[in-house]
Amino acid sequence: MGAFPFPDRIASREELSRDLLYRKISREDWEKISDRAWDTGVKAAKDLLQQNNGKSIEQIALDEGLVVEHKDVDNVAGNVRYFSEYYSGPKKIILYDASIKKWSKANSLTVKEANELILSHEIYHHLECTKLGLTSKQYTVPTIQIGKFKIGKSGIRALSEIAAHGFSRTFYEECGLMPDSKGNKKDAILQNHKEHDTDIQAEH
Numbered sequence: 745m746g747a748f749p750f751p752d753r754i755a756s757r758e759e760l761s762r763d764l765l766y767r768k769i770s771r772e773d774w775e776k777i778s779d780r781a782w783d784t785g786v787k788a789a790k791d792l793l794q795q796n797n798g799k800s801i802e803q804i805a806l807d808e809g810l811v812v813e814h815k816d817v818d819n820v821a822g823n824v825r826y827f828s829e830y831y832s833g834p835k836k837i838i839l840y841d842a843s844i845k846k847w848s849k850a851n852s853l854t855v856k857e858a859n860e861l862i863l864s865h866e867i868y869h870h871l872e873c874t875k876l877g878l879t880s881k882q883y884t885v886p887t888i889q890i891g892k893f894k895i896g897k898s899g900i901r902a903l904s905e906i907a908a909h910g911f912s913r914t915f916y917e918e919c920g921l922m923p924d925s926k927g928n929k930k931d932a933i934l935q936n937h938k939e940h941d942t943d944i945q946a947e948h
């Protein structure tokens with residue numbers, strides 16, 4: 745493996761600037777809410793590893809009741825290449841093999857490493873949908889504001905991404921799989937995947 749392809753705790757804070765609602769987040773809260781989400785992911789990884797000592801990420805997915813489906817597709821829609829999709833209802837993760845192969849090459853990863861990394865990321869989303877509660881709800885902003893009236897509230901999706909980064913990184917650190925190379929590719933962020941968890945969101 746070359747440099748670890750997901751951002752670290754500090755670089756993850758940038759995810760907030762990509763959130764559709766980022767303008768509604770108080771600037772003074774950025775660091776605090778980002779680090780809290782990161783720590784949530786770190787703890788989830790440590791807890792999961794403690795319960796599943798020595799198991800592969802694929803085995804953990806199976807034990808969680810997840811269906812992992814591989815499609816040999818380079819899933820490009822418009823200008824975006826999708827690597828994976830998670831469906832909370834049917835507990836299913838789809839990995840797009842041809843897309844992942846390209847991503848692995850671009851990041852000097854083996855295909856196996858790339859698969860495991862993307863799978864671990866999606867497993868975090870599964871855990872937050874089923875056990876942990878959605879990390880996005882750790883911080884909410886008003887949906888509509890008219891004068892002094894604030895109506896409705898919405899979570900921040902980027903917080904779920906930050907937690908998933910913390911989860912994947914910790915999982916790899918704790919398993920002793922982290923590469924020796926110095927530094928991180930701060931621009932190599934896994935953005936292009938989809939989570940279909942609206943059914944879960946409606947319950948919260």
Ligand SMILES: [Zn+2]
Nearest residue numbers: 865905908937
């Ligand atoms: Zn994600």
